[in-house]
Amino acid sequence: MIPTVEWRDGTVCLLDQSCLPGEVRILNCYDHHMVASAIRDLKVRGAPAIGVAAALGVALAAHTTRATSPLAFAQEMETVCAEFSSTRPTAVNLFWALDRMRRVLHTWAQASVDTLKRLLLKEALRIQEEDLAMNRAIGRHGSTVVADGHQILTHCNAGALATAGYGTALGVVRAAWEQGKRIHVFADETRPVLQGARLTAWELRQEGIPVTVITDNTAGVLMKQRRIDLCLVGADRIAANGDVANKIGTYSLAVLAKAHGVPFYVAAPSSTIDCAIASGEAIPIETRPPHEVTSLYSGTRIAPEGVEVLNLAFDVTPADYITGIITERGIFRPEQIDKVMCSAHEGEFVGRRE
Amino acid sequence: MIPTVEWRDGTVCLLDQSCLPGEVRILNCYDHHMVASAIRDLKVRGAPAIGVAAALGVALAAHTTRATSPLAFAQEMETVCAEFSSTRPTAVNLFWALDRMRRVLHTWAQASVDTLKRLLLKEALRIQEEDLAMNRAIGRHGSTVVADGHQILTHCNAGALATAGYGTALGVVRAAWEQGKRIHVFADETRPVLQGARLTAWELRQEGIPVTVITDNTAGVLMKQRRIDLCLVGADRIAANGDVANKIGTYSLAVLAKAHGVPFYVAAPSSTIDCAIASGEAIPIETRPPHEVTSLYSGTRIAPEGVEVLNLAFDVTPADYITGIITERGIFRPEQIDKVMCSAHEGEFVGRRE
Numbered sequence A, B: 001m002i003p004t005v006e007w008r009d010g011t012v013c014l015l016d017q018s019c020l021p022g023e024v025r026i027l028n029c030y031d032h033h034m035v036a037s038a039i040r041d042l043k044v045r046g047a048p049a050i051g052v053a054a055a056l057g058v059a060l061a062a063h064t065t066r067a068t069s070p071l072a073f074a075q076e077m078e079t080v081c082a083e084f085s086s087t088r089p090t091a092v093n094l095f096w097a098l099d100r101m102r103r104v105l106h107t108w109a110q111a112s113v114d115t116l117k118r119l120l121l122k123e124a125l126r127i128q129e130e131d132l133a134m135n136r137a138i139g140r141h142g143s144t145v146v147a148d149g150h151q152i153l154t155h156c157n158a159g160a161l162a163t164a165g166y167g168t169a170l171g172v173v174r175a176a177w178e179q180g181k182r183i184h185v186f187a188d189e190t191r192p193v194l195q196g197a198r199l200t201a202w203e204l205r206q207e208g209i210p211v212t213v214i215t216d217n218t219a220g221v222l223m224k225q226r227r228i229d230l231c232l233v234g235a236d237r238i239a240a241n242g243d244v245a246n247k248i249g250t251y252s253l254a255v256l257a258k259a260h261g262v263p264f265y266v267a268a269p270s271s272t273i274d275c276a277i278a279s280g281e282a283i284p285i286e287t288r289p290p291h292e293v294t295s296l297y298s299g300t301r302i303a304p305e306g307v308e309v310l311n312l313a314f315d316v317t318p319a320d321y322i323t324g325i326i327t328e329r330g331i332f333r334p335e336q337i338d339k340v341m342c343s344a345h346e347g348e349f350v351g352r353r354e
Helices: A031-042 A047-064 A070-085 A092-107 A113-145 A170-180 A195-207 A216-224 A250-258 A332-343 B032-040 B047-064 B072-084 B091-107 B113-145 B169-178 B195-207 B216-224 B250-258 B336-346
Strands: A007-010 A011-015 A026-029 A152-153 A184-188 A211-214 A230-233 A237-239 A246-248 A265-268 A314-317 A324-325 A329-331 B005-008 B011-015 B026-029 B151-154 B184-188 B211-214 B231-235 B237-239 B243-248 B264-267 B316-317 B324-327 B330-332
Touching: A007 A047, A007 A113, A011 A031, A011 A047, A011 A250, A031 A047, A031 A070, A047 A070, A047 A092, A047 A113, A070 A092, A070 A113, A092 A113, A092 B330, A113 A170, A113 A324, A113 A329, A152 A170, A152 A216, A170 A195, A170 A230, A170 A265, A184 A195, A184 A216, A195 A211, A211 A216, A216 A250, A216 B216, A216 B250, A216 B316, A230 A250, A237 A314, A246 A250, A246 B330, A250 A265, A250 A314, A250 B216, A250 B250, A314 B216, A324 A332, A329 B330, B005 B047, B005 B113, B011 B047, B026 B032, B032 B047, B032 B072, B047 B072, B047 B091, B047 B113, B072 B113, B091 B113, B113 B184, B113 B264, B113 B324, B113 B330, B151 B169, B151 B216, B169 B195, B169 B231, B169 B264, B184 B195, B184 B216, B195 B330, B211 B216, B216 B250, B231 B250, B243 B250, B250 B264, B250 B316, B324 B336, B330 B336
Parallel strands: A152 A184, A152 A230, A184 A211, A230 A265, A265 A324, B151 B184, B151 B231, B184 B211, B231 B264, B264 B324
Antiparallel strands: A007 A011, A011 A026, A237 A246, A246 A314, A324 A329, B005 B011, B011 B026, B237 B243, B243 B316, B324 B330
């Protein structure tokens, strides 16, 4: 599997996901602005991958800066972090990763610029390694809810492409598949940006895991026909009460799953949990440009010129629609998240956002 | 408004809906095969419009035939009806219209070929006129459920473009608008063929009725945010028990509407009611080619080569999800359909299908 994000000798290399599945193109970022643009333009997407890319972007800025005094260096890094903070508002992993990078700067405020550069890169690479390890643990825990013969519905792409590797929701699928369970995935195409049709289908086919692409409109009737045993999705931000922000359409799926008695699981690392936010209502939801809806993915216009469009990128699924949240530390009921995940977070990420 | 289907001196003229909204192109059909292809390729679509187009297609075949003996003529018309019957399986208006055309042939079995040609054209034009009149009546009845200030969600296109004119679900919208009610329509884009983004948005903007295009994934969160007062959709076939086959995704919408306490209305003329079918389970559901999903509307490939696709064109919404069915004869609860609409149908359409 081609890595989603990689540090190679002072370059951040991103697999350009806007070109998939037609073309496997690597985007070499020589400065952090390129990384920030790639995040903004969805060339790298998926909450954990955004966090990793931003951390490596900060390390890249440290690597390329001309600042020589610790003060100038620290100020520049603050500006860089602010730039990354403004790229996308919903995925909390971005703020979490930037917070970790900032904490290095604060902890080692007396260190030399060279030392700080080294420490920032080390921290970014650690974030990346940890994410991969968390995904493998998520897969291990989550695979216990997948039985042989299960037909699994997933939405968007919560796979290796959305993370440092292996994936969250698709990490669970991968782990079940590696255990020899015969499973079949239905991938919602996930309009408007089609991450399901473009990325999830591509990723699963690379592994030989059976997958069928459906329009988002087809999920309901498949549940009615009892062809879905399990829904598995990722998350962009989880509030302390277990409410989950994820790709637009997740809420509809969760309502459908509840109406049909289909278990609905969210898979996400602890970096997705925002203990500073009490409930999903406070999660900022990104509105993206109309052209994503009116011009399809290819640029062909499919709606009348000048028509009004509402393009919400995410929605919030209340905790009571969620059977379980699969984390690297185990599977929890949404209402357990605060106790299990947030007390451990104390003194760590405090949910700072600009 | 440009007519959806029109008879002009021995030509069936269709507004090519596959070109909208980019281009207003009229497809002139000089033989009935062209009309049948246009139905198959969704150049004319929408259950009532398909019925009208097929009836005019039969009249066109009668107009252009070289048969001179009544027997040869009758046999040829049977072949023509069979060709139209095979175009699309779900919309019952097609079979209903063909049945009416066949009844002319049977009733006037002793007439001359010239008389039959005249009678077939007259019947086709009557089907067209009746459809327009039924839509206006649907609008009149349906507008009583639309209040000033209502925000209405619709799916696919059940407008003038889907009928002989005025529309079913959009006929209700039109009537409410003509009454001076300030309304706002949210149009689901309706993947895969995007009739909402392409056709509903275009049609409403022609009339100046406020419309916002959303992805199908956005409907749930809008209901959760209490931004939808009413769902209004069309139908491709209604079973005697009030179950409704309509564009894929309608069932999901109905489940969402029920979960949020949003009234869910289906608007359709009596030609959409199939009294010969007891419940929605017996309605044949068309599976369409994968390329509609994998290649978007424009031909650009958006899923990996060779990926498996399930492209169901319709789904069935059980009667208990439906608040009311708006017909030309009034608004009925689904469970009333059998008594009110099917007893009156006795001796008329018997649901014959090839």
